[in-house]
Amino acid sequence: MSFFNEHFKENYRFALKNINYQKNDIDTKEKIELLCNDDVDIEISNDYVNITLTRTLVADPVKLFEIMVAFEVILFFIDGDQNNLDQSEIEERLINEESDLLDDIAGRISLLIAQITSSYGNPPIVTPPVIMIKKDDAQE
Template sequence: MISNFAECFVPEQEFYLDKISYNRIEKNEETQEYLLNCIDSLEATVIEDKVNLIVRRTVRFEPQEIFELTISFGVVLKIKEEKQVEYDWNSINLADEFQMNGNFVLDNIMSRISLLVAEITSSFGQNPIIVPPMIAQKN
């Protein structure tokens, strides 16, 4: 783990919407009860002096009916010059680092994803599905 992980990056962050996928699934009339699942994943890559982080949230029901929604947001973070030589960035599991110490950037992304889930699910005339704006912790 890198102590003071947020201090490895310059303050400017470049956020972008990466992808949205919505698939409507026919409802089986027999099903009475559904379980809503949020599946989160992080993917981080190092390109020269920058880290590109993609956060993906999939919202789906068990049994697999009604819809499946996947939203991906990304952020580009520039590594500070002095930190570029301090760590071997290609050998670090950055997805785990962000999972454990990345609230400085994940809070913003997860708030955006939560908002989009609510907007998209409410666009069908139903109450919006509000999901928590935080990454689910690994068990």
């Protein structure tokens, strides 16, 4: 039995929380690099855990555009389990062991980024449909 099946109810909610897209009117032939970063924010309440996965994508060194997409996931504790877990344990398990849930959300974020970046006549920018946080990053 997985960590989340032991501590959380099967029903959970997720929703788009925020999108911000800024296209800058810059014409350049300079080589750019795309910087993609995921951030996970976890808040624990008495009855549930609220997880926000935010992906940012920026062109560097010339800021042709900036995009940020955030999804929120709410997991509900099985009665009484909220007292048995702390934030660091939930974060460790979520990022390093139980990434299927976040990978599903990352896939949705990837789809939105591709749709938005293709809206100005260029091929879509497809980011990885999985969470992009390394184990070492989560521990810092």
